[in-house]
Amino acid sequence: MSETTHDRAAAGDRPPPDGDLSPAELAARHGLTVSGARPSLLDYIRQLWGRRHFILAFSRAKLTAQYSQAKLGQLWQVFTPLLNAFVYFLIFGLLLGGRGNMEMDEYVPFLVIGVFVFTFTHSSVMSGVKSISGNLGLVRALHFPRASLPISFSLQQLQQLLYSMIILVVVLAAFQHFPTWSWFLVIPALLLQLLFNTGLAMIFARLGSKTPDLAQLMPFVLRTWMYGSGVMFPLDYMVRERAGGPQWLADVLMANPASVYMELVRFALIDGPRYESLSGHFWLLGIGWALLFAVGGFVYFWKAEERYGRG
Structure with missing residues (x-):
């Protein structure tokens, strides 16, 4: 009798067979996890760091392929923002008198810097909107942290901006703005803008993944943002002297991120009475x-x- 009881006790100590377990218990027993489940935030950061070489290579490949069908190729990376600056110069600098009391040798660098720096944010947002919805084949075929895509596109736009900086240096020199120690301030200014652009690109990447039509709306939103950021004209002059608006409105517009990063770069590169000093705020x-x-x-x-790439 005691032997039988012992056998039953021993049998009771054994784990139940797989057939008696629920799917969740069965997965836990064999160390299985949900496919595509969201990792913890720290694990996600580690995964992104592990894909850093892919992120850099993907951004370079996208940059190279961007103008591969054009005869002038990568030169359009420079020509496009430069032509935009020329058009804005004709309209706002000459026809509408939007340069205020700035002399031409100060206004042209002011305008070119504004166009180049704002284009960096504009292109990062537009690339971010389509980074998931425009790469569904890649998202569905491979397992990787999806944030790699908007980060890659932001880095692509940074590389394009750096190409444009070559032309910017020529423009500055042509208008008697030569290198000084303050030019090194461009580095932290652009790094801060890169962080801002990347975060903004990730926000719109998530929104655009579920609403592809957002890519059609964003050009109008970004154009409005450009006009309210002082790309083509000094905001304080346009708001207070041309429109007769209050000082607080000019201050609010100057505090928006696009305007802030443009002013930081302009302060670093332009010599003139307007940029002799810049408030620390x-x-x-x-x-x-x-x-x-x-x-x-x-x-x-x-x-x-x-949820990216599903449904």
């Missing part, structure tokens, strides 16, 4: 906008990681 705003959108945009994108 511009740097604080630049850092604040960069951290807010980089962190907030990353978390916002990560929260939908398991």
Whole structure:
């Protein structure tokens, strides 16, 4: 009798067979996890770091392929923003008198810097909107952290901006603005803008993944943002002297991220009475906008990681 009881006790200590378990218990027993499940935030950051070589290679490949069908090829990376600057110069600098009291040797660099820097943000947002919806084949075929795509596209736009900077240096020299120590301030300014652009691109990547029509709407939104950021004209002059608006409105417009990063780069590169000094709050705003959108945009994108490419 005792032997039988012992056998039953021993049998009771054995784990139940697989057939008696629920699917969740069976998966837990064999160490299985949900396919495509969202990793923790720290694991996600580790995965992105592990894909850093892919991110850089993908951004370079996209940059090379962008104008591969054009006869002038990569030269369009420089010609496109430069031609935009020329058109804005004709309209706002000559026809509409939007340069205020700035002399031509100050206004032309002011305008070119504004166009180049805003194009960096504009292109990052537009690339971000389509980064998921425009690469569904890649998203569905391979397993990788989806944030790699908007980050890659932001890096692609940074590389394109750096090509444009070559022409910008020529323009500055042509209008008697030569290198000084302040030019090194361009590096932190563009790094802050890169963080801001990447966060913004990730926000719109998530929105665009479910609403592809957003790519058709964003050019109008970005154009409005451009006119309100002082790309072609000094905001304080246009708001206060031309429109008769209050000072607080000019201050609010100057505090928007696009305007902040343009002013930081202009201060670093332009010699003139307008840019002899720059209030320190511009740097604080630049850092604040960069951290807010980089962190907030990353978390916002990560929260939908398991839904990209489905449905």
